[in-house]
Amino acid sequence: MIKYSSRSEKGLVRENNEDSLLSIEIGEYLVLAVADGLGGVQGGEIASKIAIQTISSELKLGLHDNSSNEEIEELLRNVFQAANMRILIESSTNYECSEMATTLTVAVVCASKVIIGHIGDCRVYVVNNDKMDLLTSDHTYLQELKKSTSFSDEEIANHPGRNMLTKVLGENVYVMPDFYKYYISNGDYILLCTDGLSSYVGDDMIKDVVLNSNDTDSAVLSLVNSVYDVGAKDNVTAILAKIED
Numbered sequence: 001m002i003k004y005s006s007r008s009e010k011g012l013v014r015e016n017n018e019d020s021l022l023s024i025e026i027g028e029y030l031v032l033a034v035a036d037g038l039g040g041v042q043g044g045e046i047a048s049k050i051a052i053q054t055i056s057s058e059l060k061l062g063l064h065d066n067s068s069n070e071e072i073e074e075l076l077r078n079v080f081q082a083a084n085m086r087i088l089i090e091s092s093t094n095y096e097c098s099e100m101a102t103t104l105t106v107a108v109v110c111a112s113k114v115i116i117g118h119i120g121d122c123r124v125y126v127v128n129n130d131k132m133d134l135l136t137s138d139h140t141y142l143q144e145l146k147k148s149t150s151f152s153d154e155e156i157a158n159h160p161g162r163n164m165l166t167k168v169l170g171e172n173v174y175v176m177p178d179f180y181k182y183y184i185s186n187g188d189y190i191l192l193c194t195d196g197l198s199s200y201v202g203d204d205m206i207k208d209v210v211l212n213s214n215d216t217d218s219a220v221l222s223l224v225n226s227v228y229d230v231g232a233k234d235n236v237t238a239i240l241a242k243i244e245d
Helices: 041-062 069-093 141-147 153-158 203-212 216-229
Strands: 002-009 019-026 029-038 104-109 113-119 123-128 131-134 178-183 189-193 236-243
Touching: 002 019, 002 029, 002 216, 019 041, 019 236, 029 041, 029 189, 029 236, 041 069, 041 104, 069 104, 069 113, 069 178, 104 123, 104 189, 113 123, 123 203, 131 203, 189 203, 203 216, 216 236
Parallel strands: none
Antiparallel strands: 002 236, 019 029, 029 104, 104 113, 113 178, 123 131, 123 189, 189 236
């Protein structure tokens, strides 16, 4: 059995919420997804909604019980491409949304594994036994800087383009998400979140909130409130699932 809760809130600075989320059960699977839109107030909101709507409709049709890992990855690859094309078509016909794009991270969860498709800087964590592991890698210029030996830690920390995204949906005709597979067990928590949470609340605090809350509802509420406590400069979205036999 998997218990799960989700919440998405507008920050204190933004005019609207450009984040979108999905938590839906399809057969033996729980599908969780978060998207963070870009490209202006209207464009970002539309782009993230298109991505989430595509995930929902396509996985309902294509995801079947006992699908192999390879079949799920191939399905996710096709779904990301479908979402990307729908965003490109919308941006080409809607002048006000001509520069819209979105991140998208999808986790397909069953009792023993989670398979993740990922583009952008939303994150997936697994929390258990007083530790928290990050399963995804951000598609940001910061990650590229970290791979380089030409920059010092101080230069990286102060680089003006460090948070620039290097891969999003809606930018190019062809996109390839990163894929991750993780085996899970009883008591594990799976957390999906936008950078509105991960950029403003430290890993230790996130871990402590998850492990010390009474249930997933209270944990998600506490995570969102912790962002508001530090000013909530961005929208914040979080989905938390707990694996229970």
